[in-house]
Amino acid sequence: MTAREVVELIKKNVGVQWREGGRDTFKIGDPETTVTGIATTFMSTFDMLKRAQAEKLNFIITHEDTWWNDPDNTKSITDNPVYKAKLDFIQKNGLVLWRFHDHQHGRVPDQSVVAELRLAAIDDPKAATSSGAPYVIPETTLGELAAKIQKKTGARAMRVTGDPKMKVTRVRVGPGYAFPRMTPDTEVIIGGEAQEADGGFDYTSYARDAAALGIPKGQIMLGHQVSEEPGMEEFTNWLRGFVTGVPIKWIPAGEPWWS
Amino acid sequence: MDSERISRRNFARIAGGIAAAGLPVHGAAAPTADEVIKQIREGLGGEWPANGIDGLKAGSPDTPIKGIATTAMATVEVLRQAVKAGTNMVISYEPTFFGSRDTVAPPPAPGQQQAGGRGGFGSALNTDDPVYKAKKEFIDKNNIVIFRLRDHWRTKDGQMVNGLADALGWSARRVPGDLAIYEVPSSTLADTVASVKKKLNLRAGLRAVGDPKTKVSRVMLCPGAIAIDVMWNNYEKVDLLLAGEIREWECSPYAVDVVSAGQKRGLVTVGRVVSEDPGMRACAAWLKTVVKNIPVQFIPAGDPYWRAS
Numbered sequence: 001m002t003a004r005e006v007v008e009l010i011k012k013n014v015g016v017q018w019r020e021g022g023r024d025t026f027k028i029g030d031p032e033t034t035v036t037g038i039a040t041t042f043m044s045t046f047d048m049l050k051r052a053q054a055e056k057l058n059f060i061i062t063h064e065d066t067w068w069n070d071p072d073n074t075k076s077i078t079d080n081p082v083y084k085a086k087l088d089f090i091q092k093n094g095l096v097l098w099r100f101h102d103h104q105h106g107r108v109p110d111q112s113v114v115a116e117l118r119l120a121a122i123d124d125p126k127a128a129t130s131s132g133a134p135y136v137i138p139e140t141t142l143g144e145l146a147a148k149i150q151k152k153t154g155a156r157a158m159r160v161t162g163d164p165k166m167k168v169t170r171v172r173v174g175p176g177y178a179f180p181r182m183t184p185d186t187e188v189i190i191g192g193e194a195q196e197a198d199g200g201f202d203y204t205s206y207a208r209d210a211a212a213l214g215i216p217k218g219q220i221m222l223g224h225q226v227s228e229e230p231g232m233e234e235f236t237n238w239l240r241g242f243v244t245g246v247p248i249k250w251i252p253a254g255e256p257w258w259s
Numbered sequence: 260m261d262s263e264r265i266s267r268r269n270f271a272r273i274a275g276g277i278a279a280a281g282l283p284v285h286g287a288a289a290p291t292a293d294e295v296i297k298q299i300r301e302g303l304g305g306e307w308p309a310n311g312i313d314g315l316k317a318g319s320p321d322t323p324i325k326g327i328a329t330t331a332m333a334t335v336e337v338l339r340q341a342v343k344a345g346t347n348m349v350i351s352y353e354p355t356f357f358g359s360r361d362t363v364a365p366p367p368a369p370g371q372q373q374a375g376g377r378g379g380f381g382s383a384l385n386t387d388d389p390v391y392k393a394k395k396e397f398i399d400k401n402n403i404v405i406f407r408l409r410d411h412w413r414t415k416d417g418q419m420v421n422g423l424a425d426a427l428g429w430s431a432r433r434v435p436g437d438l439a440i441y442e443v444p445s446s447t448l449a450d451t452v453a454s455v456k457k458k459l460n461l462r463a464g465l466r467a468v469g470d471p472k473t474k475v476s477r478v479m480l481c482p483g484a485i486a487i488d489v490m491w492n493n494y495e496k497v498d499l500l501l502a503g504e505i506r507e508w509e510c511s512p513y514a515v516d517v518v519s520a521g522q523k524r525g526l527v528t529v530g531r532v533v534s535e536d537p538g539m540r541a542c543a544a545w546l547k548t549v550v551k552n553i554p555v556q557f558i559p560a561g562d563p564y565w566r567a568s
Contacts, residue, residue, distance in 0.1 A: 045512050065512075068490075068491075081522075086519075150568075158566065160565050160566065176508070193506075193508075197354060198353055198531075200359070208563045210390045253512075258471070259463070259566075
């Protein structure tokens, strides 16, 4: 089976209309390469690629970019030694990289959110729709909810804003940079990362001022990788349902941070 | 100087000088917010377009100003401290009302969705929002004037960088000819991080990439947010790049890959607001030279994050 044939199977099974012109394209390598194995990951870091290669998996399906910018534009970095070393490694080992991002988030429910919800002990795909009411959880406090997620993820650099003692029942969960809406009926939003200030809506400043004013609004920032990596495990299990005959393995990129 | 021709502004300066000498001042009317803003504009120069980011965000320009507080962000906590300290004008580097334009929409009609939601995924802040309402009430009740000063301050003589360097104890160590690179006493990344945490009074806001044992002596300081091209263009010059915030899916994997490629470097982010506080301390010092007749102080906004235990 070639890499292109794997992608055709994904397109056939994805369940939403395929849109060309977005992020989900081959990034490097020959799509006609015969696949010896598939490695899936949140992000095709250099280290992740080395681990995939060591396991003889030559087709990498990555949720995020490879060249450290969302559109994977490499025009200005062709002389960058890190770019050259990573590119050299990819080419020498005949790796093929393809991104699966837009259509993963476009699926209903979004695999990233389904898996992310489990980090908050919400095992219900219905909670993964971004519209409608916030999801109702058994009453807890922001401090307890954050501690539970902390334990479940083992995240090294999770950041919380709001009064730890505030009561929580209504939450919204969003993947990666897509922080959920802090609607009037929402108490806590859980997401990957958000611009801290001077953006479209400054979630962090809002939660911070709410806490100072005694208004129950909180925010749990997991980190981009922590929020979306489990979604690629979810994707991997889904992929196994219609791609057979080649090994398929989820190779997490790992949390970049320590603190 | 002909005493009859002493302008109101010069008189205020002289009066301020007397006040600083500990003598009571009688009869000197406090300048209005508008007059203070004029002094800031003249002091910094440049164009001040009506649609720019910098400008009045709350309060009346006619308000007599008793004292000025500078901060990275006019949070509710900062405003409370400002009031307690007897100041009624806050100069904020970042927005007050939770978005770059400080705008607030009218509430939606019954049964309607909120129109004009800000940002791709953002909540639509409207005048009925409880956090907005309570903050606005506090501002109005205390007659606080809030002036945003970002664009014209960050372009002034590298003050945001100098301020951060000063807070870290490195201001005398700037590499000649470079605006943001410092040669600091050699230490491991782990020890440098511990020291930065302490000096900037951080809670959960600090995050690091890189081998904790990496030796650090050349540091680049980037208060605020940086984009990936800043790393592409500068990371190789230093052992540590310390920024306010970055885009996690662009800059942090680059820092990770740099290590995988065999280079020994670290990336540390301390949070956007925390990285900007020291530059606003520098702003307070500068304001004292321009607005001489009003007490000016700095109130840090501080680290908004805590860690779950």
